[in-house]
Structures are given as structure tokens and as C-alpha cells.
Amino acid sequence: MTIDTAELPDPDGPEDRPTPAGNPGWLNEDELSFVRGRIPIVYVEAVPVRLNGLGQVSEVGILLRGTPEGEMTRSFVSGRVRYGETLREALFRHLENDLGPMAFPQMPAALVPTQVAEYFPMPGISQFVDPRQHAISLVYVVPVTGTCNPRQDALEVTWMSPEEALSASTQLELPGGRGVLLRQALAAVGC
Amino acid sequence: MTIDTAELPDPDGPEDRPTPAGNPGWLNEDELSFVRGRIPIVYVEAVPVRLNGLGQVSEVGILLRGTPEGEMTRSFVSGRVRYGETLREALFRHLENDLGPMAFPQMPAALVPTQVAEYFPMPGISQFVDPRQHAISLVYVVPVTGTCNPRQDALEVTWMSPEEALSASTQLELPGGRGVLLRQALAAVGC
Amino acid sequence: MTIDTAELPDPDGPEDRPTPAGNPGWLNEDELSFVRGRIPIVYVEAVPVRLNGLGQVSEVGILLRGTPEGEMTRSFVSGRVRYGETLREALFRHLENDLGPMAFPQMPAALVPTQVAEYFPMPGISQFVDPRQHAISLVYVVPVTGTCNPRQDALEVTWMSPEEALSASTQLELPGGRGVLLRQALAAVGC
Amino acid sequence: MTIDTAELPDPDGPEDRPTPAGNPGWLNEDELSFVRGRIPIVYVEAVPVRLNGLGQVSEVGILLRGTPEGEMTRSFVSGRVRYGETLREALFRHLENDLGPMAFPQMPAALVPTQVAEYFPMPGISQFVDPRQHAISLVYVVPVTGTCNPRQDALEVTWMSPEEALSASTQLELPGGRGVLLRQALAAVGC
Numbered sequence: 001m002t003i004d005t006a007e008l009p010d011p012d013g014p015e016d017r018p019t020p021a022g023n024p025g026w027l028n029e030d031e032l033s034f035v036r037g038r039i040p041i042v043y044v045e046a047v048p049v050r051l052n053g054l055g056q057v058s059e060v061g062i063l064l065r066g067t068p069e070g071e072m073t074r075s076f077v078s079g080r081v082r083y084g085e086t087l088r089e090a091l092f093r094h095l096e097n098d099l100g101p102m103a104f105p106q107m108p109a110a111l112v113p114t115q116v117a118e119y120f121p122m123p124g125i126s127q128f129v130d131p132r133q134h135a136i137s138l139v140y141v142v143p144v145t146g147t148c149n150p151r152q153d154a155l156e157v158t159w160m161s162p163e164e165a166l167s168a169s170t171q172l173e174l175p176g177g178r179g180v181l182l183r184q185a186l187a188a189v190g191c
Numbered sequence: 192m193t194i195d196t197a198e199l200p201d202p203d204g205p206e207d208r209p210t211p212a213g214n215p216g217w218l219n220e221d222e223l224s225f226v227r228g229r230i231p232i233v234y235v236e237a238v239p240v241r242l243n244g245l246g247q248v249s250e251v252g253i254l255l256r257g258t259p260e261g262e263m264t265r266s267f268v269s270g271r272v273r274y275g276e277t278l279r280e281a282l283f284r285h286l287e288n289d290l291g292p293m294a295f296p297q298m299p300a301a302l303v304p305t306q307v308a309e310y311f312p313m314p315g316i317s318q319f320v321d322p323r324q325h326a327i328s329l330v331y332v333v334p335v336t337g338t339c340n341p342r343q344d345a346l347e348v349t350w351m352s353p354e355e356a357l358s359a360s361t362q363l364e365l366p367g368g369r370g371v372l373l374r375q376a377l378a379a380v381g382c
Numbered sequence: 383m384t385i386d387t388a389e390l391p392d393p394d395g396p397e398d399r400p401t402p403a404g405n406p407g408w409l410n411e412d413e414l415s416f417v418r419g420r421i422p423i424v425y426v427e428a429v430p431v432r433l434n435g436l437g438q439v440s441e442v443g444i445l446l447r448g449t450p451e452g453e454m455t456r457s458f459v460s461g462r463v464r465y466g467e468t469l470r471e472a473l474f475r476h477l478e479n480d481l482g483p484m485a486f487p488q489m490p491a492a493l494v495p496t497q498v499a500e501y502f503p504m505p506g507i508s509q510f511v512d513p514r515q516h517a518i519s520l521v522y523v524v525p526v527t528g529t530c531n532p533r534q535d536a537l538e539v540t541w542m543s544p545e546e547a548l549s550a551s552t553q554l555e556l557p558g559g560r561g562v563l564l565r566q567a568l569a570a571v572g573c
Numbered sequence: 574m575t576i577d578t579a580e581l582p583d584p585d586g587p588e589d590r591p592t593p594a595g596n597p598g599w600l601n602e603d604e605l606s607f608v609r610g611r612i613p614i615v616y617v618e619a620v621p622v623r624l625n626g627l628g629q630v631s632e633v634g635i636l637l638r639g640t641p642e643g644e645m646t647r648s649f650v651s652g653r654v655r656y657g658e659t660l661r662e663a664l665f666r667h668l669e670n671d672l673g674p675m676a677f678p679q680m681p682a683a684l685v686p687t688q689v690a691e692y693f694p695m696p697g698i699s700q701f702v703d704p705r706q707h708a709i710s711l712v713y714v715v716p717v718t719g720t721c722n723p724r725q726d727a728l729e730v731t732w733m734s735p736e737e738a739l740s741a742s743t744q745l746e747l748p749g750g751r752g753v754l755l756r757q758a759l760a761a762v763g764c
Contacts, residue, residue, distance in 0.1 A: 027229060035226050038218055039274050042231045042327050054470040055489030083230050083325050086309055086317060088436040106488055107437025109525055109571040111309075114492075116302040116329065118277055126277060127763075134274050136233050138307065141491055187760030189491040190700070245661040246680025279627040297679055298628025300714055300762040301687075318572075332682055378569030380682040381509075409611060417608050420600060421656050422615045424709050465612050465707050468691055468699060493691075498684040498711065500659055508659060516656050518615050520689065 026082075036133040043137040044091045045117070046077040047185050048099060050159070051143045057189050060165035060182075061148065062174075063098060064156045074158075074173040076182075078137070087111055091140065097151055104146035113138035114188045117181050128177040139181060141189050162191040227324040234328040235282045236308070237268035238376050239290060239335045241350070248332075248380050251356040251373075252339065253365075254289060255347045265349075265364040267373075269328070278302055282331060288342060295337035304329035305379045308372050319368040330372060332380050353382035408464075418515040425519040426473045427499070428459040429567050430481060430526045432541065439523075439571050442547040442564075443530065444556075445480060446538045456540075456555040458564075460519070469493055473522060479533060486528035495520035496570045499563050510559040521563060523571050544573035599655075609706040616710040617664045618690070619650040620758050621672060621717045623732070630714075630762050633738035633755075634721065635747070636671060637729045647746040649755075651710070660684055664713060670724055677719035686711035687761045690754050701750040712754060714762050735764035 027035065035041065048061035063075045079094035081087060088107060095105045117137040119130035128137075148157040164170060165186060171179030218226065226232065239252035254266045270285035272278060279298060286296045308328040310321035319328075339348040355361060356377060362370030409417065417423065430443035445457045461476035463469060470489060477487045499519040501512035510519075530539040546552060547568060553561030600608065608614065621634035636648045652667035654660060661680060668678045690710040692703035721730040737743060738759060744752030 031229065035230055037274070038222065039226055039230070040233045040272050040276075042233055049491065051489065051491055053489070054468075054474055055491055056470065057491060081231050081327065083228070084311070084316075085231075086436075087307065087327065088438065092436055106525070107433065107435070109431065109433055109437055109439060109523055110496075111307040111572055112305070112570070113303065113307070116278065116304070118302075120275070125275075136272065136278065143488070143491060183756075184760040184763070187757040188494070190493055190757070240682065242680065242682055244680070245659075245665055246682055247661065248682060277627075279629065283627055297716070298624065298626070300622065300624055300628055300630060300716055302763055303761070305683075334679070334682055374565075375569040375572070378566040379685070381566070381684055413611065417612055419656070420604065421608055421612070422654050422658075424613045424615055463613050463709065465610070466693070466698075467613075469689065469709065493689040494687070495685060495689070498660065498686070500684075502657070507657075518654065518660065 040134045040136045042081040043078060043119075043135050044081060044087060044094060045137045045139045045181075046091060046095055046105075046142045047114075047139070047182065048077060048095075048103070048105070048142055048144045048148070048157070049189070050145075057141075057162055057186070057191055059159045060162055060186065060191075061099075061144070061157045061159050062165065062170070062182075063150070064158055066155070073175055074170070074178075075175075076139075076178065077142075087138065091142075095142065095144075098155065099144065099157065100147070100149035100151055102146045103144045103148045106143040106145065108140050108142065114141050114185050115139040115181060117177075119176065126177075127180050130176055139185055141185050162186060166191065231325045231327045233272040234269060234310075234326050235272060235278060235285060236328050236330045236372075237282060237286055237296075237333045238305075238330070238373065239268060239286075239294070239296070239333055239339070239348070240380065241336075242334045248353055248377070248382055250350045251353055251377065251382075252290075252335070252348045252350050253356065253361070253373075254341070255349055257346070264366055265361075265369075266366075267330075267369065268333075278329065282333075286333065286335075289346065290335065290348065291338070291340035291342055293337045294335045294339045297334040297336065299331050299333065305332050305376050306330040306372060308368075310367065317368075318371050321367055330376055332376050353377060357382065422516045422518045424463040425460060425501075425517050426463060426469060426476060427519045427521045427563075428473060428477055428487075428524040429496075429521070429564065430459060430477075430485070430487070430524055430530070430539070431571065432527075433525045439544055439568070439573055441541045442544055442568065442573075443481075443526070443539045443541050444547065444552070444564075445532070446540055448537070455557055456552075456560075457557075458521075458560065459524075469520065473524075477524065477526075480537065481526060481539065482529070482531035482533055484528045485526045485530045488525040488527065490522050490524065496523050496567050497521040497563060501558065508559075509562050512558055521567055523567050544568060548573065613707045613709045615654040616651060616692075616708050617654060617660060617667060618710045618712045618754075619664060619668055619678075619715040620687075620712070620755060621650060621668075621676070621678070621715055621721070621730070622762070623718075624716045630735055630759070630764055632732045633735055633759065633764075634672075634717070634730045634732050635738065635743070635755075636723070637731055639728070646748055647743075647751075648748075649712075649751065650715075660711065664715075668715065668717075671728065672717060672730065673720070673722035673724055675719045676717045676721045679716040679718065681713050681715065687714050687758050688712040688754060690750075692749065699750075700753050703749055712758055714758050735759060739764065 049057045050059040052058045065073055065075055077094050077098040081090040117128050117139055118126040119128040119135040121131055123129050240248045241250040243249045256264055256266050268285050268289040272281040308319050308330055309317040310319040310326040312322055314320050431439045432441040434440045447455055447457050459476050459480040463472040499510050499521055500508040501510040501517040503513055505511050622630045623632040625631045638646055638648050650667050650671040654663040690701050690712055691699040692701045692708040694704055696702050
């Protein structure tokens with residue numbers, strides 16, 4: 001699916017796809033293109049963190065993805081919420097997809113997210129840009145306790161200190177305004 | 192628009208509609224029906240409250256709507272977020288639409304909502320049901336300081352004490368599980 | 383310490399006490415009595431919960447304590463924050479004290495609590511009463527993954543469904559207004 | 574009261590004092606010194622902001638105080654919670670004291686603060702330092718709609734854009750780690 005480039009919050013790559021048969025929430029490219037031009041699309045995003053024994057953030061995980069064009073770019077765990085899928089199911093599915101089955105995320109007890117981010121196709125409407133669509137993203141900070149082995153080929157998790165995550169150089173590597181979003185999300189957990 | 196009955200979080204009545212010309216976010220009935228069966232639809236909902244001088248909730252506003260079938264039903268301020276519209280614009284538009292131009296709502300400084308509610312067309316997936324669609328609703332408690340004069344014909348605002356709002360009889364009058372949602376939203380403001 | 387009865391959020395029992403030597407935060411009975419009559423005392427409280435794999439609350443833990451007078455009463459994990467102790471340290475200490483060393487609580491990543499409760503010695507000022515003192519309590523919902531074996535003699539943890547926790551009979555068993563507080567705290571996690 | 578220097582979150586100046594007669598929460602200097610060395614002291618802090626019509630932060634207010642030593646320093650609205658006083662009463666009292674009677678603050682409907690800050694007398698325990706005491710501060714972002722005329726002599730409110738408030742130079746002017754706290758508090762309102 002060529003329109004899914006690295007700037008997008010959701011790769012929606014082949015592995016992320018259900019088989020179309022019988023799932024009303026599966027959209028072919030034309031249909032996805034249609035809805036993306038007509039209504040806001042719901043996303044969940046997650047910033048994986050490691051906590052020390054008292055709950056303080058010791059490390060922040062940032063994904064490194066390869067784009068179809070061969071560039072590398074930083075991103076969060078991220079993806080679309082499907083028709084008929086709960087937010088928890090979508091969050092868990094994308095965590096597993098992006099971090100692997102051994103990450104053992106601590107799923108949030110509350111559905112209220114840490115931040116809400118609005119992405120628009122054109123800059124200036126909000127702090128966040130997604131050239132593909134108008135997306136409304138519920139952003140969670142999710143502690144993980146296991147080992148992260150991204151399932152998709154061009155994907156790694158880089159662990160860094162909160163200070164490094166908040167540094168100007170990391171902020172600049174996050175496209176679409178996600179540097180600001182990372183700062184806002186980490187603020188809620190005392191970083 | 193006949194499919195908008197009282198069970199729906201958003202009347203999307205005529206007054207609520209933009210003219211279609213040039214607005215990619217306007218959907219005709221077929222298109223709306225298509226997207227409602229394919230992806231989750233984003234809503235904002237608001238529980239209007241009156242505060243005393245120290246910020247404590249003194250009254251809770253519940254809307255009374257007439258359905259196309261002539262029944263009366265309770266609801267919150269509620270409506271869809273349009274393509275290209277920010278959450279704040281959508282929230283303000285629906286507050287004005289449902290409470291009138293003199294309600295003077297105190298718009299929230301934070302986008303993170305008080306509650307997130309997931310509505311599904313079939314019961315049992317979550318606590319909330321919307322026969323029309325899979326809706327993801329960001330729910331805000333919004334203080335109002337002015338006079339509420341709903342613009343739409345069959346609509347009134349009933350003000351009640353927090354105790355009355357939390358009573359079993361009020362809970363039962365709110366369709367689709369919104370009695371639980373009202374309780375959850377008011378809990379965040381100490382009721 | 384006879385003034386510590388079951389109505390109090392913090393037993394501050396012998397096990398909970400540091401040795402006085404060298405700790406400026408240790409208070410003898412006269413000093414504790416003095417400060418309790420002069421300034422608000424900071425408490426942390428925790429509602430232990432069990433989550434399913436997607437993060438939804440499946441069970442709520444309520445403590446059963448024996449009072450010095452031989453009565454049984456319900457309570458939360460609860461206790462005072464000592465001078466020089468961080469909120470996380472205090473929360474962890476009281477969780478371990480009340481649930482045992484094998485409870486494996488998931489410490490919150492954020493310091494902002496689920497609820498803030500104000501207890502006053504006399505009823506009518508707020509929803510919550512503590513005959514001993516003016517206490518300001520930061521209340522957290524804390525998932526536990528291990529086995530709870532309260533360390534103190536007259537103490538058990540009763541696990542119940544969210545519905546049972548919200549029932550009128552459970553609410554009534556919680557003294558000092560904590561039935562309302564339990565309802566408010568559980569609302570934040572979708573119950 | 575000479576121990577109240579600019580580093581302190583609460584000036585507790587003469588105007589801020591009740592008359593001692595009959596108020597058990599009034600502390601003379603010896604008593605205040607005693608409790609400050611023995612238990613954490615509860616504070617409320619407020620970051621005043623101005624909102625645009627949709628609720629977005631347009632300006633941030635920072636106080637400029639003169640210290641007894643003749644230095645100028647930046648601070649938030651801040652002060653101690655007295656015995657017998659609710660958090661709302663304390664917040665309102667300090668807002669009125671620091672911003673004047675015509676500031677018309679929008680008191681928060683929820684008691685749960687935007688951030689919780691822990692101040693310790695010695696650096697390294699948390700991000701925040703208060704040489705006077707161990708303070709636990711509930712921090713609120715409070716929209717004001719009126720005119721701010723600080724009542725105390727050496728006090729002004731400087732209004733600045735969110736960008737300016739987040740700039741390195743402003744951060745450095747805020748003592749005790751409050752630059753970080755300001756960043757964290759503003760993150761919650763989308764700055």
C-alpha cells in the first residue's frame with residue numbers, strides 16, 4: 001500500500017491486515033482513500049517506557065522504521081482502530097505488532113489517554129500533521145516489562161533515557177510534530 | 192434525516208449541517224451509511240454543569256429531546272466531529288447548537304477528555320450501545336455560565352442537583368448506557 | 383497507639399513505624415497529636431485491582447481490618463507520607479505493609495492521582511470524615527499481579543467484582559465516606 | 574516573617590495571615606518551624622492562563638516577586654493549605670491574594686490537579702527543591718478572565734505567550750525546579 005509512508009502514524013502494513021472476507025471493517029484502497037478524505041480516522045498511539053521499582057520512568061522506547069523509500073524515521077507504536085474493535089484491542093494489537101509478543105505491556109486500567117493528538121493533512125490547524133488524513137489519536141504511555149522484538153522487518157526499538165528522549169535532536173527526528181507530542185506525553189509521567 | 196433517532200449521540204439535524212458545496216466532510220446519506228458500517232466515528236459529548244464560586248458542581252444539565260417518533264428522551268450535548276474540524280471547534284459547535292448562543296460555556300483548556308466512551312451497534316462489547324454505528328466519544332464536563340436556550344425545537348435543558356443526576360430514575364432515562372457514563376463523568380468532578 | 387482506630391485511613395501500627403533514632407519525621411504521640419490539630423496531614427490511599435489481559439478491571443480488593451475495639455471494618459490501602467519520603471516510597475511502603483511482599487503492585491507511572499480526597503474531623507465540610515485529623519489523601523487505583531497476604535494480623539483482602547464493589551452493601555461497609563470515594567476511583571477505570 | 578524568602582512556594586505574608594485568635598491552624602514561627610521539620614506540608618500552586626474562545630491557552634501568567642533581600646524572582650500563585658480549609662478555599666484564597674480580587678479565576682471543577690510536585694529541602698530526591706521544608710504541592714492550571722492586580726507590594730504578573738513561557742530563559746528564572754514544573758503543567762493543556 002504505497003500511500004503508507006513513514007510519516008504516517010499507522011503503517012497498516014500487510015501483517016496488520018485482516019483477511020477481507022466477512023470483516024466489514026476491512027477497507028480496500030479505494031474505500032480507505034474515500035473515508036480518509038471524508039471523516040476523521042481514529043488512531044491509538046503508545047509511547048513504550050520502562051519503569052523502575054517505584055514506577056518512575058527510566059527508559060523511553062522510540063521505534064525506528066524504514067520507509068518504502070528507504071529512509072529511516074522515528075515513530076511511536078501506532079495504528080488505526082478498526083470497525084468493531086475496542087480501543088483496548090486496537091492498542092494491544094498495535095503494541096504486539098510493533099513490539100513483538102514478548103514485550104508484556106502493562107495495559108492501562110483507564111481508557112482516558114495521556115494525550116489527545118489531532119493530525120491534519122495541512123499544517124497550521126493543529127501542532128500535528130499527517131499528509132494522509134485527518135486523524136484523531138489517543139496517546140498512551142505504556143510500561144513494558146519484557147523484551148521488544150518488532151515483528152515487522154524494518155523496525156527497531158531504541159531505548160533512551162528520558163533526558164535523551166526530550167533532547168532537541170530526538171525531537172527533530174520525530175516527524176509530523178511528534179516531538180512535541182512526546183514531550184507532552186512524558187510530562188504526564190513526571191519527565 | 193430519519194436514521195437519527197433519539198438513541199443516537201448526535202442528531203446531526205438540518206441546522207447542524209453545512210451546505211455540501213465544497214466541503215469534503217459533508218456526507219450524503221449513502222456515504223454516511225457507508226462509513227458508519229466501516230470505521231469508528233468520532234464524537235464529542237458534553238455534560239453541562241453549573242459551578243459555585245469555588246468550582247464545585249451545583250447543578251447538572253440534561254437535555255430532553257423529542258425523537259422523530261414523538262418520544263421524549265434524555266441525552267447529553269453530543270455530535271460528530273467533521274473532517275477538517277478540530278475537537279474544540281466540534282465541541283463548541285455542538286454546545287452552541289444544543290444549548291444556544293447565550294450559554295457561555297467554559298471551554299476546556301485540556302483536550303484530554305473526562306471520559307472516553309465506546310459505543311457499538313450490538314450490546315455486550317462495551318457498556319455503551321449506539322444502534323447506528325461504532326462511535327468513539329470524547330466526553331467533557333463543561334461548566335456553563337449563561338442561559339441555555341436550545342436552538343432545536345424539541346429540546347430542553349433540565350437542571351438538577353448532582354444527587355438527582357446520579358439517582359436511579361435519571362440513570363434509567365438515559366439511553367444506550369449513558370446513565371453509567373454520566374456517573375463516571377460526574378465522579379471526575381467529585382460527585 | 384489508641385487513637386488509631388479503624389475509622390482512620392492509616393493504622394500507623396507498630397510495624398509501620400520507623401525507629402525514632404535520627405529520623406526527624408518520627409513523631410511521638412504528643413507531637414502527632416499536636417500536628418494533627420494544626421495542619422493537614424498528607425496520606426496516600428490505594429484501591430488494589432486485578433486486570434484482565436486487556437487492562438480491564440476484573441476484581442477489586444477491599445481490606446478487612448480489625449479495630450482495637452474488636453470490630454471489623456473495611457478500608458483501602460492507606461497511610462501517612464513521612465517527612466523526607468517521596469509519594470512513591472510512601473505508596474509502595476503502604477502497599478507492601480497492607481498487601482504483603484508478594485502482591486507485586488504495578489506502581490503508577492504518573493504521580494497525579496486518580497482522586498483527591500479531603501477528610502475533616504467534622505462532617506459537612508467535604509464528603510469524607512476522619513475523626514483524628516484533617517487529611518488530604520492522594521488516591522490511586524493500583525493493579526496487583528501477585529498474591530496478597532497482609533502482614534498485619536487483623537487484616538484480609540476481599541476480592542470482589544466491580545459490580546459488587548459498587549453495590550450499596552459494600553458502600554455502606556466503608557467508613558468515613560469511602561464508599562463514595564471507591565465509586566469515584568473506580569469510575570476513572572471504567573467501572 | 575523572615576524565613577519566607579523568594580525560594581519558597583508560599584510567601585505567607587502578613588496579608589495572608591488570619592488573626593491567631595481561635596484558629597487552631599494558625600502557627601507561630603516556632604510551631605511552623607517545628608512542623609516544617611517533621612511532616613510534609615500541603616501546598617496548592619496555580620499557573621494562571623488566558624484562553625481564547627475555543628479554550629486554547631493564549632497567554633501564561635508568571636508572577637514577579639521581590640524577596641526580602643531585594644532580589645526579584647519568578648513564581649507561581651502558591652500557598653499553604655491551612656488546617657480546616659478545603660483545597661478549593663486555599664486555592665481561591667491564594668489566587669485572590671496573588672492576582673487581586675478582579676482576576677475572576679475559573680475555579681477547577683475537578684480536585685485532581687494537573688500535576689503533583691514534591692519539594693524537598695535537599696536536592697536530588699525529586700526534581701524540586703524548597704529549602705524551607707518538605708512540601709507536597711497540588712498544581713492547577715487556572716484560566717483567569719479578569720484583570721490581575723496583585724495585592725502584595727512587590728508583585729507583578731507578567732503575561733507571555735506559551736512559547737515564551739517554555740523558553741530556556743523563562744525556565745531558568747523560575748527557582749527550585751519550577752521551570753520543569755511549568756513545562757509539565759503546560760503540557761497538559763496542549764502547550
